[in-house]
Amino acid sequence: MKTIAQFAIRRRWWIIAGWIAFIILTQALTGALGGASYKDTFSLPHTETDKVIHLLDNSGQSEQNGLSGQVVLKAKSGTLDSAPAGLDQALAGLCADKLDVVGTTSPWQSVTCANGKAQPAAGQPTLLSQDKSIAITNVTWKSAKYDQKLFDGVYDRLVKLRSDTLQVEFTGDAFQGQGQKQQGVPPFLLGFIAALVVLGIVFRTFGATALPLASAIAALTSGLGLIGMLTHVMDVSNVTPQLSELMVIGVGVDYALFIVTRHRRNLRRGMSVQDSITSAIDTSGRAVLFAGTTVCIAMLGLTALGVSFFYGMAIGTAVAVSLTMVASLTLLPALLSFLGLKVLPRKQRRAVRAGQFEDAHTVGFWARWSDLVAKRSVALGLVGAIAIITLAIPFLSMRMGHADQGNDPGNTTTRKGYDLIAQGFGPGYNSTLTLVVDGPQAHALAAKVADALKTTEHVNPNSVFLPPKGLTPELSLVSFKSSTSPQDSKTTDLVHSLRSDVLPPLYKGTGDHVYVFGQTAIYVDFSHVLASKMVLFMGAVVGLSFLLLMIAFRSVVIPLTAALMNLLAAGASFGVVVAIFQWGWLSDALGAGKGGPIEAWAPVLFFAIIFGLSMDYQVFLVSRMHEEWVHTRDNRRAVRVGQAETGGIITAAALIMIMVFFGFVLDPNRVVKLLGIGLASAVFLDAFILRTVLVPSLMHLLGRANWFFPKWLDKVTPRVSVEPPDEVIEPERTPVGV
Known part of the structure; x- marks a missing residue:
């Protein structure tokens, strides 16, 4: 890492010119290809939906899909x-x-x-x-x-x-989404404004405030260019640009914030500008590299679900986050070298020039708070655990599905159209359901199926429509509507009932088959696929992150603690989402419509993002603790010093990300609101309860066991440290908080 930092300082003009050229090149190539071409596609292997799609394609009737x-x-x-x-x-x-x-x-x-x-x-x-x-x-x-x-x-x-x-x-x-365009300040721009305000308060100097934003902008513009090119190679979801903006602004500003803060601390302790930048990249830069890698692992873990909808989204977002890491480790040190001491406020610059350096020990609110957590670890840990578990309770009743357009804002054309259909034909007429009859006796069986539908519970008998002619001699369709709205749990029950009870007796023992198809049935299959692979996905993400942290911190307890805390954060944030968007608490005030099911893809996407961001904060917090532990072998001191020195930066970084995410609540689209509220609540709970109370309390209670690492495992595990091995930490001359 020292080599990278020193190269960025020596060749700073080349680094800056290279980034400018890279941004122009990616945007130009995307423009030459006709711009980005985002498309949402769904591939649901081993489901009834997948079978019908292949059946229609093979019969030359793909337009029916x-x-x-x-x-x-x-x-x-x-x-x-x-x-x-x-x-x-x-x-x-x-x-x-x-x-x-x-x-x-x-x-x-x-x-x-x-x-x-x-x-x-x-x-x-x-x-x-x-x-x-x-x-x-x-x-x-x-x-x-x-x-x-x-x-x-x-x-x-x-x-x-x-x-x-x-x-x-x-x-x-x-x-969907027609007439729901964002009015006023776009969410990503609101995020930049919020970041600017928080960074200004934290750094109190223009240069230090602007650099994290410059780094994030470079990563975002080049990342969107690469994603635009990716859309011409594979299908990339329409959600990807907004998700990439959200992630890059959040993690980009965070990563730069940690590096710049470490650099400023080094300068105040007497280091030269060049040595300070090099040390910051060699310490906080390593944490950025590990943290960013965990985010990429979490996002790429979405591909393990086997659903094509996530492939382009996962790869595109991982590319954007990777560029954010690269910008933080190359462009940021190059820009910092131009600022010199101007990265500090005027008063601190005068003190440094006069040789009035700060001691290594930390004082202030976070030092006092870290002392309090050390003394009251059991009581504070219990309070934090109760708060998180209470918020997670609604998660146990989460119902996945697809919220219908009855949840759209009342002034949109989609909501007006939905309400008119419900008014004139009944709420179930907004559902889209079709039976696909396949086999030698398809036409005769279709007539029997239509008769059976008219007496099936939750089916509108007046809506059953049997076209006078089949699609092919062995393929026929029967369309119908439910008597309940598309998002109603009774409609989901109807799909399951048709597949398991109503239809099989009509074709059993024959060469024919009847499939339930249509958008409502597709979302039922989508929810089933994601639910069935959720454990595999979570296992892959948690397992890979565990291995990464185990290698980095030479401990098996630290990654176990991180996994547990991150799962708690995910559960609590899911609970908040369920309470608002499914139970309907505060939904009217937030413009989220009436309560409905949680989008089937939301839990897995949430988990990927939340787990990645939670690992960010865990890495930054524990890396400073581990740095202290390596040199003192005093767990109590390591936890106190680590929390005291990183607590303020973690919470400042979290405030920026919360404002970025919460800005998406202003979007009229319910799904975007759901993302914004869910992620903002997750970051808040993570930074202000987990990393501030639960993690340090638990580490105090575990003591030296935090750093347990079997000797046999130490021999076979590669050595890749978050801290530079030759870094010397000046002993603390006075207790933290004095």
Whole structure:
């Protein structure tokens, strides 16, 4: 690490020029490729959804798997006895607009798109409400990939149908997020502003405040460029840019904060500028390297789930975090060398120039707090544990699924469309369910299935629709709607009941089979896949992080403690999310809609991010403790000194990250709010309860056992230390807190 730091100082102009060139190159290459092309794709191996997708593909009916959206029409006065003026022409025109529309179905006319031309046919009268005031037009796309440009294209053309007599709204999966664009300050910019304020308070000098932000900006702009290129190699989720912004701003500022703080402390203790930077990179820089690696391990662990939705997201975010580490270890020391003593406030600069250096011991609030934790470790640890466990209780009742658009803000077109459908057809009409009948007797079996559906609990009997012709001689569809909303637990129970009880007796012993398909069933399978692999995923992330910390700190107790604390932090933050977004506590005040299931992907993504960030704080805290332990072999002193010297920086870094994450609450999208609140609460609990109370209390109680490492394991474990082996720590002349 010393070599890297010294090279960055000697070749600082080359380092800065290299980063500028790298940023320009990544952005230019992405632009040359036509910009980023984000797409959401789902691959759910060994599920009924996966079987149906392959069945449709092999039968030449892949368009049946395409995404769909609903255009809802409401007469502001009178009824819709006939198609509103311009509707049929507008729907037919979609076929020629290269928007990948397969077809549309309205009460008055159905249109099939073939070679850019519209082929009209009879409509589906059941898409008109009984009072004839509300009508639904279904629009289906060729692909199941989420391509915002295609959906926006359809929206832009059909929204023109709005008039003084006709209300037109858009809902369904394809139009999710339509009209929910962020107003005012974007969350990532709000994060930068918050970081600027907190860094200004902590550092009290412009140079030291600006450098962490400069490092994060360099990593973010180059990282987004690389992710943009990655979208042309593999499918990368639409969520990836926001997630990368959130992670890079958070960890980037944090990493730079730790390095700059160590550098400033070195200067105040009498080191030269160059030696101080080198020492900061060789100590805090090593902690940054280990902490960033744990974040990357946690994010890449998402690929172990076997769900394609996470692949591009995990790799893209890991790339961005890796660049953040590189920027902290190269660009930051180069910039620090230009500042010299200006990294310190004016009063401290004068003191250093006058030779008035600070002692090695720490004084102030955190020194006093570390003394208190040492003296009252049992009582404080018990209070902290009770608080965390209490917050984690709601997690035990978490229900995974997919919140429907009835949770969208009331002024959005998706919510208005959802409410109109529920008003005119019942809440279950917003569900999307289809039975795919396969086999030699598919058409005859489809008729039997349709009859059985009409008497099945939680099925709307008036919604069962059997097309007059099958897709192929051995493939037929039966569409229907539930009587309950898509997010209702009864709808999930209906899918399970159809698969296990209702349908099997109809085809058992024959060469036929009936599959439950559609977006509602897909999310049921998605939840099942993630739940079934959650233990494997958590085991992989925790196991790899355990090995990394064990090698770094030469201890088996420290990584066990870290794993336990991180699991507690995850459970408590999940509890907060469940209380707000599932139970509905404070949901109205936060604009999160009514209570509903937690998005199926949220727990695994949360765990990856939370575990990675928790490891960050654990590494920074324990690395300073271990540094002291190596030189004194006094556990009580090591824990006190480590907490006293890192507590203020950890909490300052946490405040920045909390503000960054909480800024996403301003986004109108429920999923983004869920991410923001969940991550902000996790960081708060981690920094202000776990690292401030629970971890040091537990380490005081364990004593020398913290550093237990069997001799046989020491012989076979590679030696990679967070602290430089030749670092000499000046003995503390007075007790911490004096």
